[in-house]
Structure formats: C-alpha cells, structure tokens
Amino acid sequence: MELLFVLLVAVFFAAAVYLMLSKALVRMLLGTVLLANAVNLLLFASGRVLRAVPPIIPAGRDVPAALTANPLPQALILTAIVISFSFFAFLLVLVYRAWQDLGTDVANEMRIAEPEDEPAPPAGY
Amino acid sequence: MALTFAALCLPFLAALAAPALTRLLGHRAAWPLALVPLAVFLHFLGFGAEIARGEVVTGGYAWVPAYNLSFSWFLDGLSLTFLLLISGIGALVVLYAGGYLRGHPQQGRFFAFLLLFMGAMLGLVAADSFLMLFVYWELTSIASFLLIGFDHGREAARRAALQALVVTGGGGLFLLAGLLILWNVTGLTQFSLLLSFGEEVRASPFYLAMLFLVLGGAFTKSAQFPFHVWLPNAMEAPTPVSAYLHSATMVKAGVYLLMRLSPVMGGTPAWETILPACGGLTLVVGAVLAIRETDLKRMLAQTTVASLGLLVLLTGFGSERAAAAAALYLVAHALFKGALFMLAGILDHETGTRDLTRLGGLAAAMPVTFAATLAAAASMAGLPPFLGFLGKEEVYAALAGGSPRAVVFTAAALAGNGLMVAVALALALKPFLGPRVETPRRPHEAPLLLSLGPALLALAGLAAGLFSGAFHAMLTSPLASAIAGRPETVTAAPVPHAGLPLALSAATLALGLIVYRLLGRARGAADRLVEDIGWGPDRGFDQAMRGLVRVSTAVTRAIQPGRLEVYMTATFAVLALALLVPPAVYGEWPALPLWPAGVPLHELAVMALAVAGVGAVLSARTRLAAILALGIQGFCVAVIFLLFGAPDLAFTQFMVETLSVVILALAMTRLRLEPRDHRPLREALPDAAIAVACGLGVALYLLRIVQGRFDTALTDFFNLYSRTVAHGANVVNVIIVDFRGTDTLGEITVVMVAGLAILSLIRIRKGRGT
Numbered sequence: 001m002e003l004l005f006v007l008l009v010a011v012f013f014a015a016a017v018y019l020m021l022s023k024a025l026v027r028m029l030l031g032t033v034l035l036a037n038a039v040n041l042l043l044f045a046s047g048r049v050l051r052a053v054p055p056i057i058p059a060g061r062d063v064p065a066a067l068t069a070n071p072l073p074q075a076l077i078l079t080a081i082v083i084s085f086s087f088f089a090f091l092l093v094l095v096y097r098a099w100q101d102l103g104t105d106v107a108n109e110m111r112i113a114e115p116e117d118e119p120a121p122p123a124g125y
Numbered sequence: 126m127a128l129t130f131a132a133l134c135l136p137f138l139a140a141l142a143a144p145a146l147t148r149l150l151g152h153r154a155a156w157p158l159a160l161v162p163l164a165v166f167l168h169f170l171g172f173g174a175e176i177a178r179g180e181v182v183t184g185g186y187a188w189v190p191a192y193n194l195s196f197s198w199f200l201d202g203l204s205l206t207f208l209l210l211i212s213g214i215g216a217l218v219v220l221y222a223g224g225y226l227r228g229h230p231q232q233g234r235f236f237a238f239l240l241l242f243m244g245a246m247l248g249l250v251a252a253d254s255f256l257m258l259f260v261y262w263e264l265t266s267i268a269s270f271l272l273i274g275f276d277h278g279r280e281a282a283r284r285a286a287l288q289a290l291v292v293t294g295g296g297g298l299f300l301l302a303g304l305l306i307l308w309n310v311t312g313l314t315q316f317s318l319l320l321s322f323g324e325e326v327r328a329s330p331f332y333l334a335m336l337f338l339v340l341g342g343a344f345t346k347s348a349q350f351p352f353h354v355w356l357p358n359a360m361e362a363p364t365p366v367s368a369y370l371h372s373a374t375m376v377k378a379g380v381y382l383l384m385r386l387s388p389v390m391g392g393t394p395a396w397e398t399i400l401p402a403c404g405g406l407t408l409v410v411g412a413v414l415a416i417r418e419t420d421l422k423r424m425l426a427q428t429t430v431a432s433l434g435l436l437v438l439l440t441g442f443g444s445e446r447a448a449a450a451a452a453l454y455l456v457a458h459a460l461f462k463g464a465l466f467m468l469a470g471i472l473d474h475e476t477g478t479r480d481l482t483r484l485g486g487l488a489a490a491m492p493v494t495f496a497a498t499l500a501a502a503a504s505m506a507g508l509p510p511f512l513g514f515l516g517k518e519e520v521y522a523a524l525a526g527g528s529p530r531a532v533v534f535t536a537a538a539l540a541g542n543g544l545m546v547a548v549a550l551a552l553a554l555k556p557f558l559g560p561r562v563e564t565p566r567r568p569h570e571a572p573l574l575l576s577l578g579p580a581l582l583a584l585a586g587l588a589a590g591l592f593s594g595a596f597h598a599m600l601t602s603p604l605a606s607a608i609a610g611r612p613e614t615v616t617a618a619p620v621p622h623a624g625l626p627l628a629l630s631a632a633t634l635a636l637g638l639i640v641y642r643l644l645g646r647a648r649g650a651a652d653r654l655v656e657d658i659g660w661g662p663d664r665g666f667d668q669a670m671r672g673l674v675r676v677s678t679a680v681t682r683a684i685q686p687g688r689l690e691v692y693m694t695a696t697f698a699v700l701a702l703a704l705l706v707p708p709a710v711y712g713e714w715p716a717l718p719l720w721p722a723g724v725p726l727h728e729l730a731v732m733a734l735a736v737a738g739v740g741a742v743l744s745a746r747t748r749l750a751a752i753l754a755l756g757i758q759g760f761c762v763a764v765i766f767l768l769f770g771a772p773d774l775a776f777t778q779f780m781v782e783t784l785s786v787v788i789l790a791l792a793m794t795r796l797r798l799e800p801r802d803h804r805p806l807r808e809a810l811p812d813a814a815i816a817v818a819c820g821l822g823v824a825l826y827l828l829r830i831v832q833g834r835f836d837t838a839l840t841d842f843f844n845l846y847s848r849t850v851a852h853g854a855n856v857v858n859v860i861i862v863d864f865r866g867t868d869t870l871g872e873i874t875v876v877m878v879a880g881l882a883i884l885s886l887i888r889i890r891k892g893r894g895t
C-alpha cells in the first residue's frame with residue numbers, strides 16, 4: 001500500500017519543486033502549497049498507513065483497539081497544515097503587495113535590496 | 126595568593142573606572158590611576174628576595190579541572206623582571222599620558238585602553254597555563270589595536286591598527302596551534318611543569334612543527350623580519366603608547382616566549398640556526414632602516430626592531446654568556462628606549478614637530494629634557510657607566526669567538542650596534558645643539574607630568590649601571606638563570622676591563638661616530654638601497670588586503686547574485702544531490718517494491734485525481750483554472766486522509782483548502798498569471814531535471830523508510846497514556862493539546878505572527894494612500 005503513497009509523494013514533490021524554480025512569484029506560491037501537501041503525505045506514509053479505524057479510544061476502554069491508525073504523524077501533520085496555511089496566506093499578501101508597489105511579479109526584476117550594479121567596496125582602510 | 130590574584134585583576138578594574146575618574150578630575154586622574162601599577166609593582170617587588178634566592182613562586186585556582194585548565198601563575202626571574210618592568214614603566218607612562226593628552230576629549234578612553242593593555246601584559250608574563258598565556262597574548266593584540274587606532278579619524282592610524290592586529294593576531298593563532306601540539310605531546314598545560322620535560326619535547330617527532338608554530342607567534346609579536354613592518358607603522362599611536370607597548374613591553378612578549386621556552390625547546394640545531402639568523406637579519410635591517418628615517422619616533426621604532434633582533438639572536442645563540450647578555454640587554458633596552466620615546470614625545474609636544482631636520486639648538490630652552498635625553502642615549506650608545514654599556518660588553522662577550530658562526534654574528538652585532546650608536550648620537554645631539562631652528566611652536570620646558578617618567582627611567586639606567594652588584598643579584602642573575610635553565614651569575618661591571626669585548630665596544634663607538642658625522646650621506650645611501658629594492662612587506666600588506674577585498678567581493682557576487690532563481694536552483698540542486706548521492710555511494714538503495722494487491726478502486730481513483738490536479742496546476746493557463754486545480758489536489762489529499770483513518774486531518778485540510786481557494790480567488794483576480802509558463806525550453810528542461818531528481822530522491826527515501834523496521838515506542842506510549850493519564854479518548858487531540866502542548870503554543874504563535882505581518886502589510890498601503 002505504501003508504494004502508492006511513495007508515487008504520490010514523488011509526483012507532488014517534483015511538481016512543487018518545478019513550480020518553485022519558476023521566476024514568477026505566483027507560480028512559486030502555488031509550488032509552496034503543493035510542497036506542503038507533499039511533506040504532509042510523506043509524514044503520513046512514514047508512520048505506516050492502515051486502512052483502519054481512527055485513533056480514538058472506544059468508550060469504556062483504556063487503550064485503543066489493536067489495529068488503529070498511528071496517531072503521532074497525524075498530530076504532527078495537523079500542526080504542519082495550520083502553519084503552512086499561515087505561511088501561504090502571508091506569502092500571498094506579500095506577492096500581492098509586491099505586485100502593487102513594484103508592478104511586477106517576476107523575482108528577477110525586484111532588485112532594490114541587491115542592485116545589479118552595486119559598486120565594489122572601497123579599497124582603503 | 127589572593128593578593129597576587131588581585132594584583133593581576135586590578136588593572137582591569139582600573140580600566141573600567143578610568144573614564145569616570147577622568148570626567149571627574151580631568152588630566153589629574155593620572156595621579157590616582159598611576160597608583161594602580163605602582164601597587165602592582167610593589168606587590169611583585171615583595172617576591173624579589175625569594176626569587177633572588179633561586180626559588181620560584183606558583184599559585185592559582187582550578188578553572189576547568191576536567192581539562193586540566195587552571196588560572197595559575199608562575200614567578201621566576203624571567204616573569205618577575207617582566208612584571209616589574211611592565212608595572213614600573215606602566216606607572217610612569219600613565220603619568221606621562223596624563224600630561225601628553227591633557228585636555229583631549231577622549232583621555233578617559235585612552236587611560237582605559239592603556240590599563241586594559243597593562244592587565245593583559247601582566248597576565249601574559251605571569252601566566253603558568255598555556256591557555257591563560259594565549260588569552261592574554263591575544264588580549265594584548267586587541268589592546269594594541271585599540272591604542273594604535275586611538276586617533277581613528279585618520280586613515281593612516283586605522284591602517285596601522287589593522288596591520289598590527291592582522292600580523293600579531295594572526296601570529297597568535299600559530300602560537301595557539303603550537304601550544305596545543307605541546308599539550309598533546311607532553312600532556313601538560315603548565316609552563317612550570319613543562320620546564321622539566323625538555324628532553325621529551327626536543328625528542329618528539331613533532332618538534333619542528335611546534336618550533337615553527339611557536340616562532341610564528343613570537344616573530345610576529347616581536348616584529349622580526351619580515352613581520353617587522355607593523356611596528357614602525359604603529360607609531361601612528363599617541364607617544365605614551367609607543368613608549369609603553371611598542372618599545373618596552375608588548376613587542377617583548379615574543380622575546381619573553383622564546384626565553385620562557387628556551388630551556389625546553391632550545392639547544393637544538395634548528396633553534397640555534399633559525400633564531401640567530403632571523404635575529405641577526407632583523408638587527409641589521411632595523412638599524413639600516415633607522416638611519417633612513419628623519420621622524421624621531423619612526424627612527425626609534427626601527428632601532429626597537431633592531432634591538433628585538435639582537436635579543437632573539439642572543440636567545441638562540443646558545444653560548445655560555447648569551448643568557449646573561451640577553452638578560453642585561455633586555456632590561457637596559459626597556460629603560461632607555463621607554464625614556465627616549467617619551468622624550469621624543471616631549472619634543473613633539475613642546476615644539477610641534479618631531480622631524481629631526483627641523484629641530485636644533487633647544488638645549489637652552491629645554492635643559493631637563495636635554496639632560497634626560499643625554500643619559501638615555503648614552504645608555505643606548507653603550508657608554509660607561511650606564512646599563513647599556515654593561516649590556517653591550519656582555520653581548521660581545523657572548524658572541525665573540527673564533528668559529529665562522531661567531532665571526533658572522535659578531536660582525537652583524539657590530540654593524541647593528543654601530544648604526545644604533547649613530548642614531549643615539551643623532552637623537553641626543555641634533556635637536557639640542559647647533560644653531561636654533563624655528564619650530565612650529567615656541568619651545569619651552571615640559572611640565573612635571575611629562576618629564577617625570579623619562580627622567581626617572583634615564584636615572585634608573587644610570588643607577589643600575591652604578592650599583593650593578595645589587596642589580597645583578599636582584600634581577601639579572603635570576604633572569605639569566607631562567608633563560609638558560611640553569612643557575613647563572615651575571616658579573617658585568619661598569620668599570621671597563623681590557624679585552625676583546627672592550628675593543629669591540631670601542632669599534633662600535635668609532636663606527637657610530639663615523640656614521641653620525643656622515644649622517645646625511647648615510648641616510649641618502651640607505652634611502653637609495655630601499656628604493657632600489659622597491660617592493661617591501663609593507664606594500665605587500667596593502668596588496669594582500671586589496672586582493673582579499675577583491676576576492677571576497679568576487680566570491681560574494683558569484684554566490685549572491687541577487688537573483689532568486691539562482692538561490693532556489695542551488696538549494697534544490699543540493700537537495701537532490703544530498704538525497705541521491707549517499708545511497709549511491711553506500712549502495713543503500715531500497716528493494717524493488719511489489720505492486721500492492723487488492724487496492725480498492727475508489728482509493729486508486731482519488732489518488733489519480735490528486736495527480737491530475739497537480740498536473741492541472743502545472744499546466745493551468747488561466748487564473749481560475751489554477752485555483753480550481755489547486756483546490757482539486759487539496760481536497761483529494763483530504764479525502765486520502767479520511768480514507769486512511771485520519772478524520773481530524775481531513776477536516777482541517779478541507780477547511781484550509783476551502784479558505785485557501787476563497788482567499789486566492791479574491792487576490793488572484795487582481796494578480797496576473799501568465800497564460801503559459803514563461804520558461805523557454807532550455808530553462809525548463811534543467812528545472813524539470815532538478816525537480817524530478819528531488820521527487821525521485823524523496824520517494825526513494827520514503828520507500829527505504831517504510832521497508833525498514835517500524836519502531837512503535839512513541840505510538841505505544843501515546844496510546845497507553847492518552848486515556849489513563851491525560852483523560853482523553855481522541856489520541857490525536859490529546860497529543861496536540863496535552864503531550865505536545867508547548868508545540869501547539871508555538872504553532873499558535875506562528876499563526877498570530879503571520880496574521881500580524883499580513884495586517885501590517887495591508888495597513889502600510891492604506892497609510893500611504895491617505
């Protein structure tokens with residue numbers, strides 16, 4: 001069963017990297033969303049997948065049944081989902097504001113912090 | 126023991142107090158501040174009788190006992206002599222600085238640096254443990270940097286400060302490496318113990334490595350050729366600094382180290398070849414360069430270089446009386462050179478110039494200065510009965526002999542000393558005798574604060590010569606014993622005895638007189654010689670620094686071109702390599718997996734849909750299509766979570782994806798999404814290759830992980846205690862809010878910070894609009 005997850009993660013990861021290598025910020029943004037999902041699936045699969053019941057302890061018992069899903073990766077992913085969502089929202093606003101102020105969404109045209117023709121440092125002391 | 130510790134700490138405390146005290150008292154703060162080195166001087170003078178009997182004093186506290194590190198001191202004739210010189214001359218220099226920088230707005234800062242240096246230097250020569258020596262060694266370099274660059278408004282001062290720091294600080298790193306090897310070879314971290322392990326050190330196969338590294342530290346600090354350049358340049362510092370650091374104390378730290386290690390590492394052919402050769406060369410080069418200068422301070426600095434060369438020569442020469450000669454010359458030099466520097470400072474201060482050719486006929490206006498200069502210069506020239514005479518006699522007694530080696534080094538010493546006599550004559554006579562020369566300022570006698578120090582030092586040189594018996598018993602005999610590593614008795618007397626040394630002394634004086642009479646021509650000859658050579662280490666330093674800046678600029682521009690795609694490409698390329706190279710190297714590929722049997726159709730369909738969604742995101746041509754495709758893959762992932770026993774994840778994912786799509790739709794309508802990917806094929810192919818390599822690498826790692834054994838310890842823990850301890854049925858929720866509650870707090874903080882950042886990004890716009 002894990003093989004399907006492996007393939008899925010490979011596709012998500014490659015697509016995310018390809019989008020993030022683009023010069024257009026909007027595509028990079030889409031890439032980060034895919035990357036978050038890729039990482040979440042990776043975490044999920046590395047905790048082993050079971051087509052089984054969720055990790056909830058039935059009433060009247062102290063421990064879950066023998067065959068329940070692994071709760072640990074789920075907890076980690078839950079945190080990751082929320083954080084990647086806030087990251088996505090922040091990036092989106094940043095891209096949007098950059099586009100409003102600089103009139104471009106191409107990363108290479110944003111050279112205010114690192115100008116193209118920066119002078120060499122002075123040779124004196 | 127506590128008192129010695131206090132004496133070693135006191136200068137640092139005084140350095141802290143100095144600025145406030147100077148604000149309160151002005152230049153008169155020099156008087157109370159000079160009490161600090163005076164107290165240190167008196168404290169260490171108390172050990173004099175003990176040390177003179179040939180005993181050593183050790184003490185200290187454990188620092189890191191596990192590593193055999195201690196804060197400990199070791200007083201023998203060598204360290205005591207240095208401690209007395211540093212604190213004694215230090216007290217006089219503090220007073221001198223009070224007069225020299227009177228009214229300077231930064232005088233408090235100057236006192237602080239000076240006392241900081243004093244503390245570092247005292248610690249350096251008292252140190253018993255290697256680490257302490259190294260820490261104080263580098264601290265003296267830093268203090269020297271601060272003092273040379275004191276007048277940091279001038280570029281020349283900044284350059285000189287940086288040069289001194291680069292040369293001496295860099296040399297310190299060599300020393301550190303040398304000490305670490307010494308520690309490894311002997312297992313010792315203390316000089317007091319090391320002294321009886323000389324055999325082992327000299328027989329070690331690492332002896333040469335240790336020697337070169339230690340010499341790297343000592344030669345840079347003590348300005349041996351070709352590292353001598355920083356010392357004359359350090360004359361950019363105010364004169365009290367030149368008198369104290371760059372003649373009497375700091376530059377002798379290298380000589381101190383060589384003397385300290387001479388019983389341990391000395392006596393080998395390498396030691397007795399390298400040290401005399403470098404020292405002799407430095408002696409001659411320094412003396413020739415001194416003749417060339419007309420600036421009083423630079424002249425003195427070059428003779429200091431020459432004297433340091435002579436000391437290194439003597440330390441390494443290895444003849445019977447070399448240790449005694451080194452001991453005598455060391456003290457004599459500290460006294461006369463400290464005095465001469467301060468006197469040169471007085472001339473500069475009171476006349477407005479320190480150019481030898483613009484001074485003359487000042488004897489009437491400055492009688493005290495003249496007398497003190499005469500006394501100090503007589504010691505430098507080696508006239509009886511001054512201490513310098515004793516030193517020179519002893520030097521010639523040590524060097525002179527029949528072997529070719531002795532002849533060569535005697536000749537070098539004769540040439541160097543002869544030129545130094547000429548410099549001494551020029552310094553003592555030229556500014557004071559002859560017709561009066563107009564100076565920028567009307568000359569008058571220096572105030573007490575300025576003249577006290579040099580006068581006392583010059584007198585000390587005379588007194589030590591006259592009462593040489595007591596002086597030897599107290600200071601030079603223990604010092605020579607420490608250098609030689611066996612009991613020595615120094616006997617040099619101020620009354621000339623007929624013999625080879627006296628003849629050589631007479632020859633030195635004659636040579637000095639001749640050069641002095643022909644000073645103008647000698648200067649011209651030395652000038653031409655230097656100009657014919659053309660390139661020197663000083664220019665080499667500039668070239669090295671410029672090259673460094675150029676290379677670092679080029680490297681920075683190459684790895685930080687300011688284009689995001691370069692950074693992204695590099696990051697992911699490295700990631701792909703990091704994922705794929707180790708399994709290739711170690712042959713740790715995962716086993717070929719089998720296609721899982723019996724996968725229900727609906728699961729396959731959801732996964733296929735997710736892949737289709739990803740493909741659609743990649744090829745979307747319109748904004749709406751991109752948003753839609755992004756939503757499809759997100760919802761598919763949520764369904765996958767749902768199918769595999771993670772309803773909490775699924776619900777969160779559904780919510781987040783919905784929100785994302787809504788927000789994206791709001792923002793994207795105003796954003797531009799190019800109809801197609803803008804990348805031409807020649808860019809798209811490498812990008813795709815990196816992307817595929819990354820995907821492949823991650824997939825292979827995941828495969829390897831799931832094929833391995835699964836450790837369920839953590840999962841079992843959470844399952845076991847979720848209800849029994851944390852009283853929750855939903856294990857995932859219990860982990861989030863209970864077992865990993867702090868983690869969740871961090872997560873909430875991240876969300877909040879992101880929200881604030883978004884809010885402020887939007888607000889900025891609004892603020893500008895109105």
